[in-house]
Amino acid sequence: MTNRLRVAAAVAAFAMLSSLTAFAQETKSKLDEVLARGHLVLGTGSTNAPWHFKSVDDKLQGFDVDMGHIIAKALFNDPEKIEFVNQSSDARIPNITTDKVDITCQFMTVTGERAQQIAFTIPYYREGVGLMLKADSKYADYAALKAAGSAVTISVLQNVYAESMVHAALPEAKVDQYESVDLIYQALESGRADAAATDQSSLAWYMTQNQGRYKDAGYGWNPQTYACGVKRGDQDWLNFVNTALHEAMTGVEFDFYAKSFKTWFGKDLTPPQIGFPVEYK
Amino acid sequence: MDIAHFLDILWLARIPILKGLGFTISISLLAICFGTLLGIFVGLALTYGVRPLRWIVRGYTDFIRGTPVLVLVLASYYVLSTIGLDLSPFQAGVLALAVFCSSHVGEIVRGALQAIPKGQTEAAKAIGLTFPQTFAYVLGPQALRQVLPAWVNTAAEMVKASTLLSIIGVAELLLRTQEIISRSFLSLEFYFFAGFLYFIINYAIERFGRYVERKTAIPS
Numbered sequence: 001m002t003n004r005l006r007v008a009a010a011v012a013a014f015a016m017l018s019s020l021t022a023f024a025q026e027t028k029s030k031l032d033e034v035l036a037r038g039h040l041v042l043g044t045g046s047t048n049a050p051w052h053f054k055s056v057d058d059k060l061q062g063f064d065v066d067m068g069h070i071i072a073k074a075l076f077n078d079p080e081k082i083e084f085v086n087q088s089s090d091a092r093i094p095n096i097t098t099d100k101v102d103i104t105c106q107f108m109t110v111t112g113e114r115a116q117q118i119a120f121t122i123p124y125y126r127e128g129v130g131l132m133l134k135a136d137s138k139y140a141d142y143a144a145l146k147a148a149g150s151a152v153t154i155s156v157l158q159n160v161y162a163e164s165m166v167h168a169a170l171p172e173a174k175v176d177q178y179e180s181v182d183l184i185y186q187a188l189e190s191g192r193a194d195a196a197a198t199d200q201s202s203l204a205w206y207m208t209q210n211q212g213r214y215k216d217a218g219y220g221w222n223p224q225t226y227a228c229g230v231k232r233g234d235q236d237w238l239n240f241v242n243t244a245l246h247e248a249m250t251g252v253e254f255d256f257y258a259k260s261f262k263t264w265f266g267k268d269l270t271p272p273q274i275g276f277p278v279e280y281k
Numbered sequence: 282m283d284i285a286h287f288l289d290i291l292w293l294a295r296i297p298i299l300k301g302l303g304f305t306i307s308i309s310l311l312a313i314c315f316g317t318l319l320g321i322f323v324g325l326a327l328t329y330g331v332r333p334l335r336w337i338v339r340g341y342t343d344f345i346r347g348t349p350v351l352v353l354v355l356a357s358y359y360v361l362s363t364i365g366l367d368l369s370p371f372q373a374g375v376l377a378l379a380v381f382c383s384s385h386v387g388e389i390v391r392g393a394l395q396a397i398p399k400g401q402t403e404a405a406k407a408i409g410l411t412f413p414q415t416f417a418y419v420l421g422p423q424a425l426r427q428v429l430p431a432w433v434n435t436a437a438e439m440v441k442a443s444t445l446l447s448i449i450g451v452a453e454l455l456l457r458t459q460e461i462i463s464r465s466f467l468s469l470e471f472y473f474f475a476g477f478l479y480f481i482i483n484y485a486i487e488r489f490g491r492y493v494e495r496k497t498a499i500p501s
Contacts, residue, residue, distance in 0.1 A: 046452075047459040054460045058297050086370075086450035098362055182466035 029236035034102055039081040042068040043101030046086050050205035050264035051107045060084055063201075066260040067105040067124055067228060067245065070253055074244035079256075093117050096229050103241060105228040107201075118229040122242050124249065125226040129165060130200035131217035132207065134188060137195075142219035145195060146170055155184040155193035166197050169221050188214075201265060208266035250278055287470045294461045301457030302478060304371075308453060309440045309482070311375045316382020316439065317432070323383055324390025325416070338387070345384035350442045353377040358449045374446035378439055385435045393427035394420060426497055433490035437483040454478060 034040055044052040044064050052062040069079035085101045092108055095101045096118050107127070110120050131142060131154070139145050145152050149172040156162045158177040166175045176193055178184045185206060187193040196203070200220055207214050228245070230238055248257040250272045258269045272278045291298075326338040345353070357380075358373040368376065397420055405415040447456035458475040462468045 046456070047463040049463050053463045054297065056293050056464075058300075086452060086456070088448045088450070091449060094359055098359055100362070180468045182462075182468050185466065 030102060030231070030234050031237045031240050034075060034237075038076070039083050040068065040072045040075060041083045041085060041100075041102045042071075043085045043087050043092065043095050043104035044068065044106045045089065048107065050201060063125065063260060063264045064105040064107060066256070066264075067248075068103075070248045070256060071103065071241055071244045073253065073256075074240070074247075092229065096231050099231065102237075103228050103230050107226050108229055110225040110227050114229070117232070119232045119234075119238050120227040120229055121238065122245055123225045123227045124245055125201070127224045127226055128200050128220035129169070129197055129222040130203050130220050131169070131195045131197050132188065132203045132214050133195050133217055135213055135215050137215070139194060139217075142169075142217040145173070145217060148194075150174060152195065153193045154195050154197050155187035156197045157181065157184060165222060169197075169219065204265040204267070208264075287467055290461070290465045290467060291471075291474065294465075297457045297460065298454070298478075301452060301454040304452055304457075305440070305443050305454040305479075306482065308371070308375055308378065308443045308446060308451070309436075312378035312382050312439050312443070313436050315375070315379035316435075317386050319379065319383035320386025321390055323387025324394060327387060327391040328394045329412075342384040342387050345380055346388070350377065350381050351445050351448065353381055354445050354449060370446070370449040370451045374443075374449060374451050378442055378446075381442065382435060382439050385438070386432065389428050389431045389435065390424065392431075393424040396427055397423050422497070426494070426499075429490055429494050429497070433487055436486045436490075440479065440482050440486070 042065075044060070046052055046054055046060060048062075050062050052060060052064045055061050065084075068082050068084075072081045073079040075081070085095065087095050087101075087104070087106070089106065092104050092106050093114065096104050103121075105124075107125075108114070108120075109127070110123065114120070131145065133139055133141075133145075139148065139152070146169075152170060152172075153174045153176055154166050154170060155176050155178055156166055158179055159165070162177050163175050166173055176187060178187060181198065181202060184193070184196045184198060188196040195217060200216075203214075203216065207216065228241065230241060244253075247253050254271060258271070261267060261269050323338055323342060326334055327342070330338060354374055354377040357368065357377040358370060361368055361373065401419055401423070402415060405419045410418065443453055444455040446453055447459070450456075454475055458471050462471050465471070
């Protein structure tokens, strides 16, 4: 082989190789990447009970974390094969778009604006605002609170829309805004407020932590859908995650999902009806 | 406030808090050390550099000093990864803080060097010292006395700025504290406690600065 021929052959080989890798990159889904890596990289936070927070022995736990376990189980048949990326709420979307995480499950509310930047999975929880009363409260439930009109004081987290949010449910109630969650509970405990209004998941968690001391007023409003998020443009990966979550809520992993739901929200779920699929009801 | 209840939870959470404290101290220490080293060169370049170098370094310090630390932290975590430099949150955070620290130390060093009368440099030249020797034996020691109080201030700023790394998920003291609050609902108590720990770190830095000031003072 002459020198020139050899060079030409080498160039051709390199060109073929690079086009091959380009082809491989185009077709390779995140799914293959995660399987090859051997663990899932899950983005979530660490400071919000019961969604994602640290146990006393410093392990990450919560409902969002359990969604990660469901996906890891579907991938590797081992729910523990997860590497957590600890992120603040502001970092949820940037960490997805810059590939710092495979998926983010961090009580992310589905909105049209966000759906333009990332792809949402199917929902795994519907959040809403609820009212918590003391167990021995003179008001029995939501109807009693509403009937009492302006005699009722509601403690709520400080927010620009806090007042209008409470008034959507109790139009005449007095609204007291507080800095942090523990303070709205303290206001209820000390009798400064007749009821505390915040996310139902937070209330449910607090009530499971303090059995028998509080009760739910039995009314929810301000619905928001929680779903995990992945990078746009990888339908294969999105389909896989959707399947894993879907089967946790309706299929083989239902027991795991129901157990997690019971642990963090204190409610028992009825198993999906056997026979005709629930999806088409 | 129920002290016994707080102490109970504090005791259970001692390991995470100590870990967070360790992170905060190591982040601050690395940022201050690298920032100071780099800052000395920045200060030298600003004072004695040839014109094009001086302009470049001037642009660097002005740009960095005019940017919020939070923006630097986010930039070194997200922007660098788009050009292929994939840093861990810890590395990205230390880099951002060190860069920020260097621009401040650079200005402090420049100020201190320019405050030394020109005669000193001329005298050093006259007795035949090279520039590195002039800096090491004549200018450096004199500048050090000027630099120390402002440097202590910058070092304390770095410790406080390390809290911003919780945004990119570095488990430093503030994030660890927030994790405990989310579990225990004792926000006032634990924020106070974290504030106390930050105070101790900064107090130690201040004492260290005083110690060096005493060591380098001109004996009277």
